[in-house]
Amino acid sequence: MDIQSVEFLTSYAGTGKVPDWGLPEIAVVGRSNSGKSSFINAVLGRKQIAHVSSKPGKTQTVNYFVVNADFIFTDLPGYGFAKTSKAHREAWKKTIDKYFNFSPRLKLVIIITDVKVGLTELDAQMTAYCAGKGIPFFIIANKVDKLNQSLRAQRRKELDASVGEEHYLFFSALKKRGVQEFLSLLEQFLQK
Numbered sequence: 403m404d405i406q407s408v409e410f411l412t413s414y415a416g417t418g419k420v421p422d423w424g425l426p427e428i429a430v431v432g433r434s435n436s437g438k439s440s441f442i443n444a445v446l447g448r449k450q451i452a453h454v455s456s457k458p459g460k461t462q463t464v465n466y467f468v469v470n471a472d473f474i475f476t477d478l479p480g481y482g483f484a485k486t487s488k489a490h491r492e493a494w495k496k497t498i499d500k501y502f503n504f505s506p507r508l509k510l511v512i513i514i515t516d517v518k519v520g521l522t523e524l525d526a527q528m529t530a531y532c533a534g535k536g537i538p539f540f541i542i543a544n545k546v547d548k549l550n551q552s553l554r555a556q557r558r559k560e561l562d563a564s565v566g567e568e569h570y571l572f573f574s575a576l577k578k579r580g581v582q583e584f585l586s587l588l589e590q591f592l593q594k
Contacts, residue, residue, distance in 0.1 A: 411466040413465050415497060420501055429501070430476065430477050431512070435516070439477065442477055463479065479497065509592070510591055513542070517545050517549060540570065540587070541570035
């Protein structure tokens with residue numbers, strides 16, 4: 403897949419009807435600071451289409467991007483730790499739930515994990531949530547450039563056991579490792 407054009411469409415904060423652009427949607431989720439925005443920028447070949455921050459909780463709305471006028475990428479707020487109030491985190495959760503429940507064209511959920519940390523309980527809950535709703539998911543094990551060979555082998559073994567080798571990809575947004583593999587997988591998925 404060749405990314406020709408990317409355009410920011412809108413942000414959705416959980417009030418009113420969930421936007422429907424009439425195109426297949428690919429949602430990007432993950433723990434706060436797992437590298438969701440960096441992943442989106444790397445895959446779409448743009449430096450700052452999704453805003454990157456070193457502070458957890460930067461993304462607070464569902465952000466919609468149209469790609470090649472063919473499909474929508476959505477960047478969702480991170481789950482888990484963020485330096486914000488519990489009430490604010492609850493509002494994000496409601497927005498995410500509403501998005502999942504009322505997005506009829508949602509075709510795939512990309513779960514970004516920090517491979518240095520490994521799959522967390524929150525990541526496992528997200529995979530179970532997707533499975534329970536019948537939404538296909540794929541795990542991007544981000545920040546693989548930070549692992550030594552031993553830890554990489556350990557993480558591969560853990561991911562094979564928990565989700566199976568066909569459901570994840572080692573990735574480095576920083577080094578752009580895995581970008582072409584992901585785009586090929588995405589193209590195959592969108593052709594189904």
